[in-house]
Amino acid sequence: MRKPxxxxxxxxxxxxxxxxxxxxxxxxxxxxxxxxxxxxxAGALLAVGVVLARLVxxxxxxxxxxxxxxxxxxxxxxxxxxFTGILPMFFGGNFLEYSYxxxxxxxxxxxxxxxxxxxxxxxxxxxxxxxxxIMDVLVKKGDSDE
Amino acid sequence: MQILILxxxxxxxxxxxxxxxxxxxxxxxxxxxxxVFSFCAVLSYFMMGAPDVAFTEAVISTISTxxxxxxxxxxxRWCKK
Numbered sequence: 001m002r003k004p005x006x007x008x009x010x011x012x013x014x015x016x017x018x019x020x021x022x023x024x025x026x027x028x029x030x031x032x033x034x035x036x037x038x039x040x041x042a043g044a045l046l047a048v049g050v051v052l053a054r055l056v057x058x059x060x061x062x063x064x065x066x067x068x069x070x071x072x073x074x075x076x077x078x079x080x081x082x083f084t085g086i087l088p089m090f091f092g093g094n095f096l097e098y099s100y101x102x103x104x105x106x107x108x109x110x111x112x113x114x115x116x117x118x119x120x121x122x123x124x125x126x127x128x129x130x131x132x133x134i135m136d137v138l139v140k141k142g143d144s145d146e
Numbered sequence: 147m148q149i150l151i152l153x154x155x156x157x158x159x160x161x162x163x164x165x166x167x168x169x170x171x172x173x174x175x176x177x178x179x180x181x182v183f184s185f186c187a188v189l190s191y192f193m194m195g196a197p198d199v200a201f202t203e204a205v206i207s208t209i210s211t212x213x214x215x216x217x218x219x220x221x222x223r224w225c226k227k
Contacts, residue, residue, distance in 0.1 A: 036198040044205040051212060131209060138216040 014056045018049040018063070025049075029124050033113070039120040043127025050128075051135050067136035070129040077125030084118040149193070156190045173223065177214045181207060 025045035028037035053063040065073075085096045093100030098115030105111050163183040170176040184207030191200035 036201050038198075041201055041205055044202075044209060048205075048209065051209065055212070134213065135216070138213060138220065 010056050014052055018052060021045055021049050021052075029120055030117070032120060033116060039123030040127055042120070043124040044131060046124065047128040047131035047135075050132050054135060054139065065129070065132050067133050067140075070133040070136065074126045074129035074133065077122045077127075077129065080122035080125065081119055084115060084122065153190065153193050156186055156193065159186045160190065173218055173221075174215070177211060177218065180214070181211045184211075 025042045025048075028045060029039065029042035032038040032042065050063065050065055053061040057063075084101075087102070088097045088100035089095060091100045091102055096115075096119075098112045099108055101111055101115055103111055103114055105114065160183065163179055163186060167176050167179045167183065170179060184203060188200045188204045188207070191197075191203060
């Protein structure tokens with residue numbers, strides 16, 4: 001929202017809630033191989049904090065990411081995914097074949113975990129920044145607004 | 147047997163909230179009923195043994211409710227007389 005509608009209670013609750021949602025989002029991202037979760041849910045959870053800041057503190061919120069920056073970062077996430085996918089093709093593998101990643105780790109399982117983590121980070125960044133950008137477009141000052 | 151009854155009650159809730167969404171004339175009430183529908187869907191996904199889908203639905207329903215209310219403020223047609 002452009003104008004803040006938060007009072008003292010909403011502002012304090014926002015300051016308490018947001019660190020927990022960010023920690024939980026990072027936990028869901030890094031622990032996604034063994035438990036329910038993954039890149040998509042982690043990105044949505046991380047975006048909730050920024051959307052909440054935008055709702056409670058208005059357009060001049062400190063904890064905010066602008067729409068143009070959000071689009072660029074979403075492109076960076078998609079690039080990370082494509083880079084991790086195409087990199088094994090230069091070393092004799094197929095698309096997304098993690099065993100051929102040029103990383104100096106001892107076991108194949110560790111290289112697999114590293115590749116999956118890079119993919120998940122790319123998906124997380126793209127989903128989070130896309131949600132923030134949709135929110136930015138929806139609450140932007142428009143022609144028909146008031 | 148109790149599980150079956152609980153699933154049947156959840157499915158009845160899903161059908162009831164869907165009919166309420168269609169019949170509501172107030173758009174804000176329709177969005178709130180959609181949120182209720184999403185919560186019933188989360189519970190039924192849990193009952194069917196898919197916690198991953200339930201987690202996704204819970205997160206996305208929260209964000210989509212915020213999006214729909216923001217879009218409704220932009221449309222500024224709260225209720226059709």
